[in-house]
Amino acid sequence: MNTLGARPVVVAKSAATAHCIECGARGRSVCNAISERDLDRLAAVAVPKRIEKGQVFIEEGEAAVDFFNITTGTAKLYKMLPDGRQQITGFAGSGHFLGLAVSDTYAFTAEAIETVDLCRFSRPKLRALLDDFPLLEKRLLETACNELVAAQEQMLLLGRKTARERVASFLASRHTETVGCGKRSERVALPMTRAEIADYLGLTIETVSRTLTRFKSEGKISLPSRDEVEIIDPHWLLGVATGEDSHAAFV
């Protein structure tokens, strides 16, 4: 895997390249469209930056001058109504590319919910990179399509699912996402607060809390700490999440 030994001269020519080569997020991000030997081109335009918890780094309505790629940590993406009602449209973790809007203003706000490390790309520099690496553009299109599919799934959740089904969907999707990361499969991290879960699921904090308590008392999950859930019965949870008729009958 490590080809450093094979190409010492190229790597050495730019110390900045290191942060891309060593980047833990590369494998799961659009950056993997660029081969290791061209990585210095990428590294030259990617500006690493640390965002502290609670800090907003993209603001809805502001000029979209930069794109971002998250290396570590999690951010919430949301839209707001003038009276303060908030809808979180997604949580962006390691490898997530942000700012895809074509329009010249951002369509959502992004705020770190834990310390986030990311790479910043200026619009024109990314544009130049896209022209030189068509594969990168293909990967971006893929990413956008995947997000579109996820967005449609979320519309189904917000428009038609019950509170129980929403919370079950949330836990189930967190569960399946986590499995891939090599962690213990049944423990799911919840880096977000109950309020953030509520704003993501179109519910109130109280309903989220009550529903979790309910699942716990039904023996389907346990809540070892406030930011962790143990999924005891993943199959049951998935059934509820997908609105299986049988589960709706027994309350």
Next chain:
Amino acid sequence: MNTLGARPVVVAKSAATAHCIECGARGRSVCNAISERDLDRLAAVAVPKRIEKGQVFIEEGEAAVDFFNITTGTAKLYKMLPDGRQQITGFAGSGHFLGLAVSDTYAFTAEAIETVDLCRFSRPKLRALLDDFPLLEKRLLETACNELVAAQEQMLLLGRKTARERVASFLASRHTETVGCGKRSERVALPMTRAEIADYLGLTIETVSRTLTRFKSEGKISLPSRDEVEIIDPHWLLGVATGEDSHAAFV
């Protein structure tokens, strides 16, 4: 604009080219990424097809073998839960490109709500076209981004807006979309039934009907026929749609 006279030989070499050159949807679709002189390449892989009202031409979960581009008419795109609950994720009109999912199965169902004319592209042929016309890929990415922005807006609507705000948003967006088409601006066509509006807004048919009646009795709209709305007070409607505090106060 018409370059037919300048290049009679090229155009004549394929009679099939005509349907792309004359296509009314070209201007607003991704096809405008391909210049008129290369249009025969596009025409060679685009298979025109007519879909009658009520006919399903993309089915959720089935192998994604084709892509479609709507020429005329409107289709509804939806996802369903096993017990029949339905969420319409969007209405696709002239120029809309469908089937963008990278995955090998469709993520939603598409059904014509009025007679639809479309062009069908097989996956491999479109892929080849994309490799030859990078601009087409750029346009697809743009399209996907725009849809993503619309999806986020819809999540805000479904997760956080009241029934009144949802119906107002729906009418307002229909209104602004219609303006561009050169029709009389205040008359908005509703090719979909109340049930379809309800499934799009995450409401019931009764709530949609009552809300429209309410707007009418408040003098903000009129309902000349069941598939048409006249927007009497667009500014007021937009205010309600965007959740302006003031409008929430006076009921």
Next chain:
DNA sequence: GGGCTTCCTTGATCCAGGTCAAAAAATGCC
């Protein structure tokens, strides 16, 4: 380790919008 603050849970009550029911209007079909 004690007081602060923030986050979470639980209980009581309320209401927007859903459900059920039926009439009215539009459309289609011989």
Next chain:
DNA sequence: GGCATTTTTTGACCTGGATCAAGGAAGCCC
């Protein structure tokens, strides 16, 4: 044009989840 069907409107009532209101449990900072 008249009957059947579908769609829409309207009314009465109900309920899931929101709202309001306390408590309780973690963190966190001196």
